[in-house]
Amino acid sequence: MGKYCKIEGVSQVKAALARRLTAYGSDTRPSVSVGYTQSYAIYVHENLEAEHPTGQAKFLEQPAREKRKDIKDIVKDEVIDGAKLEDALLKGGLFLQRESQRLCPVATGALRASAFTRPDGEQSVAGPPDTATAVPADGGTEAASGALDSE
Helix, strand or coil, X not given: CCCCCCCCCHHHHHHHHHHHHHCCCCCCCCEEEEEECCCCHHHHHHCCXXXXXXXXXXXXXXXXXXXXXXXXXXXXXXXXXXXXXXXXXXXXXXXXXXXXXXXXXXXXXXXXXXXEEEECCCCCCECCCCCCCCCEECCCEECCEEEEECC
């Protein structure tokens, strides 16, 4: 089981999410993917031995873990303020993308520039239109691509 954060106003969030999810039906949950499209992104992300003049390995995974509460708060606040769930998740994903890009190793800038955030099932909303390769690492987190969903 994962770690949980305490969220104030849980009953309001649950009620708002239940209303919004009812519109999608029981089989569909909105989600957002955050990742990188460069073919070598996964290698740079996972290589803990490499030395980078700027940036680091785990440039997506680390902020996803460390900023988890901030992302949840962004989504919660957006939903409470009346935003569509997809838009709230997209805003949380864009926050993660920005945090990740700050840690992304820079040689030519191509890797950092290949970052994207998009609703699942759609073409890119922010960033290049290509699809990143996702490799599960450590029980469900994705190394080169991370997902935020409504669960």
